[in-house]
Amino acid sequence: xxxxxxxxxxxxxxxxxxxxxxxxxxxxxxxxxHTGMLHNSTAVSPDAASRLLALVEGAPVxxxxxxxxxxxxxxxxxxxxxxxxxxxxxxxxxxxxxxSRVVVTGGRVVQGSxxxxxxxxxxxxxxxxxxxxxxxxxxELLSKAETEHLAAGFLGADPTRPELLDLxxxxxxxxxxxQTSSALDHRPVLKSSRTCLRWTxxxxxxxxxxxxxxxxxxxxxxxxxxxQLEVSAAAGLCEDLALHDxxxxxxxxxxxxxxxxxxxxxxxxxxxRPAIENLFHLWMPAxxxxxxxxxxxxxxxxxxxxxxxxxxxxxxxxxxxxALAVAEVAHRASAATDRR
Numbered sequence: 001x002x003x004x005x006x007x008x009x010x011x012x013x014x015x016x017x018x019x020x021x022x023x024x025x026x027x028x029x030x031x032x033x034h035t036g037m038l039h040n041s042t043a044v045s046p047d048a049a050s051r052l053l054a055l056v057e058g059a060p061v062x063x064x065x066x067x068x069x070x071x072x073x074x075x076x077x078x079x080x081x082x083x084x085x086x087x088x089x090x091x092x093x094x095x096x097x098x099x100s101r102v103v104v105t106g107g108r109v110v111q112g113s114x115x116x117x118x119x120x121x122x123x124x125x126x127x128x129x130x131x132x133x134x135x136x137x138x139x140e141l142l143s144k145a146e147t148e149h150l151a152a153g154f155l156g157a158d159p160t161r162p163e164l165l166d167l168x169x170x171x172x173x174x175x176x177x178x179q180t181s182s183a184l185d186h187r188p189v190l191k192s193s194r195t196c197l198r199w200t201x202x203x204x205x206x207x208x209x210x211x212x213x214x215x216x217x218x219x220x221x222x223x224x225x226x227x228q229l230e231v232s233a234a235a236g237l238c239e240d241l242a243l244h245d246x247x248x249x250x251x252x253x254x255x256x257x258x259x260x261x262x263x264x265x266x267x268x269x270x271x272x273r274p275a276i277e278n279l280f281h282l283w284m285p286a287x288x289x290x291x292x293x294x295x296x297x298x299x300x301x302x303x304x305x306x307x308x309x310x311x312x313x314x315x316x317x318x319x320x321x322x323a324l325a326v327a328e329v330a331h332r333a334s335a336a337t338d339r340r
Contacts, residue, residue, distance in 0.1 A: 008251060030118065033171065033196070034172045050063060056074040068284050072107050080095070084141070103239055190219075209223075237290065255314060265324055
């Protein structure tokens with residue numbers, strides 16, 4: 001996928017929500033999703049995926065079998081006391097807990113996801129840990145900060161600064177724990193890179209909007225503006241976007257590696273075989289997205305650089321290569337028969 005950015009906006013026909021104003025901080029949700037190929041030579045079954053994601057003793061693994069198999073681990077809570085990234089230079093300290101989880105889709109793709117809601121502190125000072133543990137997935141600010149500056153700072157944060165909130169590190173470690181499991185044979189069927197999608201949700205009063213920005217080969221950022229939204233719904237949307245962005249990115253990489261148009265066609269098709277067998281059937285945009293957000297997914301996807309348009313063009317190109325390879329084999333067989 002080429003670097004670029006597209007943004008779409010849909011207007012709400014009716015809204016009675018109002019923006020929360022507390023020291024300049026409205027609703028702010030932050031999250032980061034890492035996506036990669038599961039380290040196994042075959043797709044794991046739904047039952048095996050459930051066993052793989054049983055990360056919290058006694059807590060059930062959520063499963064969806066249709067239209068594509070998906071298993072979601074129980075939520076894990078991590079406590080943090082750190083600086084929040086911003087764009088003004090002023091330090092904003094936050095204390096609370098982060099929610100993380102691991103998702104396996106189609107027995108092939110694994111994601112590590114971490115997210116949090118940022119709220120104003122209730123006392124203006126640090127409270128005992130039991131206060132924060134009673135509010136899983138919430139980090140409270142101990143100083144005033146503007147939502148816009150915190151959101152922009154997080155999306156452009158430097159991951160090498162250890163003092164900053166590191167959602168990618170938390171979600172990435174959860175994903176690594178699954179990838180290193182002894183239940184996997186650690187022989188992935190194709191080579192691929194891990195991608196990172198960093199996202200924010202901010203409160204607005206009138207219109208909903210979503211923007212997706214591609215930063216090179218691995219980093220993507222998504223910015224949502226909505227009147228009101230559940231944290232879990234936002235995380236589900238962004239996990240789905242991250243999944244489909246990874247599928248497209250990986251397929252484009254496989255096409256480039258196969259040397260389509262420059263190598264012997266039989267070799268090209270053989271190199272593309274793992275992608276055909278393991279990625280094509282996983283493309284189902286918004287299959288597990290909350291119904292209140294499917295219009296945003298669709299509006300984003302309808303843009304000239306939308307994911308589905310690029311995916312379908314690439315899939316058609318691969319299928320053309322397969323059809324030409326079959327035609328060449330049939331032609332050679334027919335010619336050999338004529339020579340007899």
